[in-house]
Amino acid sequence: MKLLISVNFEEETKNLLYDHMQLLTKNCDKGSFTKKDNIHLSLVYVGETTQIGAVVETMDAIDSEQFEIALSDNGKFRRSGGEVYWVGIEKSPELVRLQKILYRSLVRKGVMKEKNEFKPHLTVSRDTVIAKDMIPETDFTAKIPVKRVSLMKCEATREGISYTEVYAKDLYEAKTLL
Numbered sequence: 001m002k003l004l005i006s007v008n009f010e011e012e013t014k015n016l017l018y019d020h021m022q023l024l025t026k027n028c029d030k031g032s033f034t035k036k037d038n039i040h041l042s043l044v045y046v047g048e049t050t051q052i053g054a055v056v057e058t059m060d061a062i063d064s065e066q067f068e069i070a071l072s073d074n075g076k077f078r079r080s081g082g083e084v085y086w087v088g089i090e091k092s093p094e095l096v097r098l099q100k101i102l103y104r105s106l107v108r109k110g111v112m113k114e115k116n117e118f119k120p121h122l123t124v125s126r127d128t129v130i131a132k133d134m135i136p137e138t139d140f141t142a143k144i145p146v147k148r149v150s151l152m153k154c155e156a157t158r159e160g161i162s163y164t165e166v167y168a169k170d171l172y173e174a175k176t177l178l
Contacts, residue, residue, distance in 0.1 A: 001048070001049065001050070001052065001153055002046075002047060002048050002049075002153065002154040002155070003046040003047070003049060003052070003055060003151060003152065003153060003154065003166075004042050004043075004044065004045045004046055004047075004151075004152050004154060004163075005042075005043045005044045005046065005055070005059065005102055005149060005150070005151055005152070006040040006041055006042050006043055006149070006150050006152050006163075007040065007041040007043065007069075007146050007148075007149060007150070008040050008148075008150050008152075008165070009039060009040065009041075009144065010145075013039075013142070013144050014036050014037070014039050015036070016142065017036075017039050017087065017122060017124075018036040018039070020074075020087065020124070021033055021034065021124050021125070024085060024124060024125065024128075024130075025125075027130050028125075028128055028129060028130055029129040029130070030082065030127065030128065030129050031082065031085075031125040031126070031127060031128035031129065032125060032126045032127050032128070032160070033124065033125045034122075034123055034124055034125060035160065038160075038161065038162075038163055039122060040122070040150075040152070040163065041069075041089060041120060041121075041122060043098065043099045043102055043103075043118075043149065044099065044102050044103050044106060044112075046106065046111060046112055047112065049111055049112075051109070051110075051111045052151075052166075054106070054109045054110075054111050055106065055111060055151060055167075056151065056167050057109075058102060058105040058106055058109065058111075059102070059149060059151060059167065059169040060169060061101075061105065062098070062101065062102070062149060062169050062171070063172075064094070064097070064098050064101075064171050064172075065094070065171060065172055065173070065174045066145060066146060066147045066171045066172065066173055066174065067092065067094035067095070067145075067146050067171075068092075068143040068144060068145055068146065069089050069090065069092055069095055069120075069143070069144050069146055070089070070090045070092070070141075070142075070143055070144070071087055071088065071089060071090075071122075071142065071144070072087075072088040072089060072090045073087075073088045074086060074087045074088060074124070075088065076128075079126075079127070081127055082126070082127035082128045082129050083128050083129075083130075084123060084125070084126050084127075084128070085123075085124040085125045085128050086121040086122060086123055086124055087121060087122045087124060088120065088121050089120035089121060089122065090120075091118075091120060094146075095120060095146070096118065098146075098149070099118050099120075100118075102149075103118070146171065147170065147171055148168050148169060148170045148171060149168065149169050149171065150165045150167070150168045151165070151166050151167040151168065152164065152165055152166070153165075153166050
């Protein structure tokens, strides 16, 4: 089973991101755009594995408060056949800490091997060719709450990639002192 650990977003955030994606499509000759329901922030791409129990155990060990993230710039990764366009996420200390805890635990358990540095981003489109070589400006000021972490199953279907939550771990609410 192909798995990833992600932060999924509330409908309001998905709508904001989807609106930005629609601006990008106006300048495209071609592209495969992320469906609104598939918008997520990948923390750890586990890949093909049968060690689901070890992944769930890793998630259960998370002892983190809820926090907020902020969208940042946007850009592209160059690929042959078309670029991958993305919206960046600021590297907050809480986000980086959460990702490292998950990633290092999965490496120690032998679920996955060491990989590249964490570059938090939301994939907007793949195999994209921009007609005017223009990426729309972003004006994202919203803070996005991170309240839970989800284990997602990734499947290729006739309609494209499908993500299904198979497990989730809620982060705890910070206690305020009176």
